[in-house]
Each structure stands twice: as C-alpha cells, then as structure tokens.
Amino acid sequence: MKKTLLIAVVLLAGLLNKSFAQDGGGVRVGIKGGYSVTGWQGETVKSFGEMLEYTDGNVQTRMRQGFHAGAYLSIPLSNGFEFEPGVQYSQKGMVLEGRVPGDAAQFANAKVTLTNKAEYIDVPLLAKVYLGSGFNLFAGPQVSFLLSNKVNVNAGAFGFSAYNNDFEWQNSQRKVDVGMSAGAGYQFQNGLNVGGSYDMGFTTIDEGADYKSYNHGFKASVGFRF
Numbered sequence: 450m451k452k453t454l455l456i457a458v459v460l461l462a463g464l465l466n467k468s469f470a471q472d473g474g475g476v477r478v479g480i481k482g483g484y485s486v487t488g489w490q491g492e493t494v495k496s497f498g499e500m501l502e503y504t505d506g507n508v509q510t511r512m513r514q515g516f517h518a519g520a521y522l523s524i525p526l527s528n529g530f531e532f533e534p535g536v537q538y539s540q541k542g543m544v545l546e547g548r549v550p551g552d553a554a555q556f557a558n559a560k561v562t563l564t565n566k567a568e569y570i571d572v573p574l575l576a577k578v579y580l581g582s583g584f585n586l587f588a589g590p591q592v593s594f595l596l597s598n599k600v601n602v603n604a605g606a607f608g609f610s611a612y613n614n615d616f617e618w619q620n621s622q623r624k625v626d627v628g629m630s631a632g633a634g635y636q637f638q639n640g641l642n643v644g645g646s647y648d649m650g651f652t653t654i655d656e657g658a659d660y661k662s663y664n665h666g667f668k669a670s671v672g673f674r675f
Contacts, residue, residue, distance in 0.1 A: 475525045481642070481672025482518030487541040489654065492661035508547045513564060515540025517571070517668055533575040533587065538596075541567045541664055559606040566615070567622075567664075568596040571648075573630045583638075588631035591648060593664070595624045623656045626664055634670075642672045 488510070519537020526532055542565035548558075575589035597617075604612040628651045634644025650664035 477523040477674050479521050479523060479642070479672050479674035480519070481521065481537075481644075481670045482516065483668060483670035485515045485517050485540060485666055485668050486512045487515065487648075487664065487666030488512040488543045489662045490665050491653070491663045508545070511544045511546065512666070513540070513542040513544050513566075515542070517670070519571070521573075521672075523577075523674060529579045531577040531579075533573075533577050533589075535571075535573050535575070537571050537573075539569045539571045539593070539668075541569055541666060558608065561602070561604045564601040564603070565618070566597075566599045566601055568598070569593040569626070570596060571630075575630065579636075583636045584633070585636060586633050587644075587646075589629065591628050591630045593626040593628065593650070595622060595626070598622045621655045621657060623652060623654060625652075626650045626654070627652050628664065632668075636674065640674045642674060644670045644672070646670070 517537050517539040519535055519539075521533055521535030521537075524532040524534075544565075545563040546560060547562075548560045571591055571593045573589060573591040575587045577585050577587040579585045599615045600618050601615050602612065603610055628649050630646050630648045632644055632646030634642055636642045646668045648664070648666050648668065652663070653660065654662045654664060
C-alpha cells in the first residue's frame with residue numbers, strides 16, 4: 450500500500466510540475482470528485498446471479514456506493530481537442546445481501562450484508578473533444594492500482610447492527626487493473642465543470658484469472674479547472 454501511495458504522489462507531482470513548467474502553453478490544473486456506483490461483471494458474476502434465482506429473492510447482489518476525488522491536467526492539443534491525464538482516489542466493490550427466510554425473520558428485517566470495500570488509485574489518460582463552447586466527450590485507457598481490499602460483514606435486525614467487522618482480502622486480488630473510461634461533461638467559463646463517466650476493467654479482479662469477474666462502474670463528478 451505504501452508503494453502504491455508513493456506512485457500516486459509521484460504521478461501527481463509530475464503532473465503539477467509539468468503544468469507549472471509550461472510558459473503560456475495553456476496547460477490547466479484541475480480538481481474533481483463525486484459519487485460512484487460500482488460492481489462486478491463477467492461470466493462468473495452471471496453464473497452466480499443465475500444461482501441466486503433459486504433463493505427466491507432472499508439473496509441479492511447490488512452495486513456499492515462510494516466516492517472518488519483527485520486532480521488532473523488539461524493539455525491543449527489543437528482547437529477543440531485536449532489530453533487529460535489525472536490521478537484520483539476511487540472506492541470500488543460490490544454488495545451481497547442475504548435476508549433470513551421465515552415470517553418472523555422477515556418481520557424483524559433480519560439480514561446479513563457482505564460488502565467488498567476495494568480502494569484504488571485510478572490513473573486515467575483521456576482524450577477530450579469539445580462539441581461547442583462547453584460540452585465535451587472523452588475516452589481513454591485507465592490504469593488502477595489497488596490500495597486496500599476488505600470485506601465488511603454486517604448482520605442485524607430491526608434496523609440495528611448486531612455484528613459489524615472488516616476482514617482483509619488481499620491474497621488473490623490483482624494489484625493492477627487495466628481498463629478504460631469514457632463519458633461526457635460540460636466545462637463552464639468560470640472554471641466549474643460537471644461530468645459523468647463509465648469505467649470498465651479489462652483484467653480479472655483475481656490475479657490467477659480463476660474467476661471471470663471485472664470491475665465496472667459509473668461516476669458523477671463536479672470539478673474546478675484553475
């Protein structure tokens with residue numbers, strides 16, 4: 450984890466140094482952050498979902514809610530085109546929720562929730578094209594470095610938690626995920642910007658590729674370009 454944090458700091462410092470080293474080149478520094486919903490997809494997830502159909506809805510999967518935040522550079526390439534490298538902290542994972550069957554258990558809303566809490570440093574390398582004064586489309590590769598990976602177990606009833614604990618889950622997890630990011634946004638004249646993107650991993654979550662599962666998710670961001 451310390452090595453990954455060091456890589457992120459070096460990358461961010463390099464981006465900022467490149468920006469301030471420009472002499473009127475139009476390079477701008479920006480910050481952004483926002484809301485994320487993430488999950489897993491792939492053959493293993495599909496097969497697992499088919500198995501859950503036999504639980505009569507007592508066991509379900511859903512996407513994990515989280516956030517992301519970081520910095521980026523806007524580097525003009527030509528009229529209406531920019532290169533936008535960035536570094537951001539990003540929460541990912543998924544949720545598995547099981548409800549205890551039976552009338553009494555349903556009345557008590559007794560359930561057990563397993564949440565994969567994966568934390569990454571995302572490094573997107575985006576090409577951005579402007580369609581008009583502010584509206585833009587962007588896409589490009591993204592490399593993600595795993596900071597930590599835990600599973601939270603939460604069991605309770607009547608809206609109260611009787612057991613809540615985190616467990617480390619690092620042994621089989623791939624430390625580097627290669628994928629892509631694509632989306633759309635709007636850049637206001639005052640520096641404020643908003644955007645939405647879809648991220649998809651191309652490498653399996655587990656290092657041995659025994660389980661065909663991949664990260665994916667949606668991000669809604671608000672930022673400011675200085």
